[in-house]
Amino acid sequence: MSRRVEEATLWMYRGIWGVLTRWFRVPSEPPSLPVGAGEQVRSFRPANGFLRYLKFKFWMALVIIDLAILAAWSALLIVFPVIGFLLAPVAFAIAVLPDVVAYVAIHLRYDTTWYVFSDRSLRIRRGIWVIHETTITFENIQNVSVNSGPLERFFGISNVTLDTAGGGQSGSKGEGSKSATNYHQGMIEGIDNVHEIRTLILNRVRHSRSAGLGDEAGSAGWSPAHVEVLREIRDELQTH
């Protein structure tokens, strides 16, 4: 029985995806990055723990909200039994319908999130209604921070935040806290191989020899070619 339900939900979910890709032009393949010869591109989604984490939060919110709806409806039933009885389908619909939508949205959110790494840069895609893609070169990253809450730690996931130069608080312009994202940031949410990703990014950042503010790599200081010639001059002086 449960297997049949699973198959049916999978089939329905594929149907939703079909509608999304065809009518809402949601790309189903990961974003690409232009790369030079011999460079590798690695693309991945958040960890499975992230999906479980989102679902857990969903069930928690569902229980709380539906209990509140149940309590309100029971109070109504006790005070006005007839109206309460008539409103039962409405209360049921209010309790159930948003849950289905939210549950599907969680899956879609998970399936539309992509992180793409190349040797020089990374690209993050996120979103269903508004698809947002961020491209950052490792050269421009100023700092890398790793955060995880207790619940996220329980599911074994963490978030990596990459900051580029430039200030501004998210939501400081008063455009509504959700829509005003901080554009000087890249968020890699819900991954379980944090240490690997962090060291990968930090190694690349360390290799870059500029401040990440648009300055030329050569003019910022001594390049390896300079040092090489200076060494040769020293050796030349030493031998004579």
Place this chain on the structure above:
Amino acid sequence: MDLDARKIERPHPSLLKYYAIISLLTGPGFLVEFPRLFFKYETLKYRFEDDGMSMSWGVLFRHEINLTYRRIQDIHLSRNIIQRWFGLATVAVQTASGSAGPEMKIEGILEPEKLRDYLYTRMRGAREVDEHPQDEALALLREIRDLLRAKGQS
């Protein structure tokens, strides 16, 4: 690169349709919003050059933004449902200035991915810069080394 961004000067006409739809969605705000966006569309001009780009718009209040590709910090491409229907997108370009919002929002380009990759390949860090051809310090150092060598051999 397939896309020659230098040929882009004006936004695609479907941007006006997009503007009409989003101003309709504001309801009564249409009367204020649509003229504003209409004149923005009519006066919007892009110029992509070899090392930088600029955009300008406005009738009463003129705006012009210039920036060089090398100062780009990050590039954002966002598409909402209506934009996806028209094949449009907003390419937001960030420099290291203090504002949280993007410095430049390029709208109404039919091949936004290609434009983004065009900008990406020109921003810093996307390619290896090993040696500057006109590096005077390096040339001087090489000259000194060669002089020393010549002295040592004589």
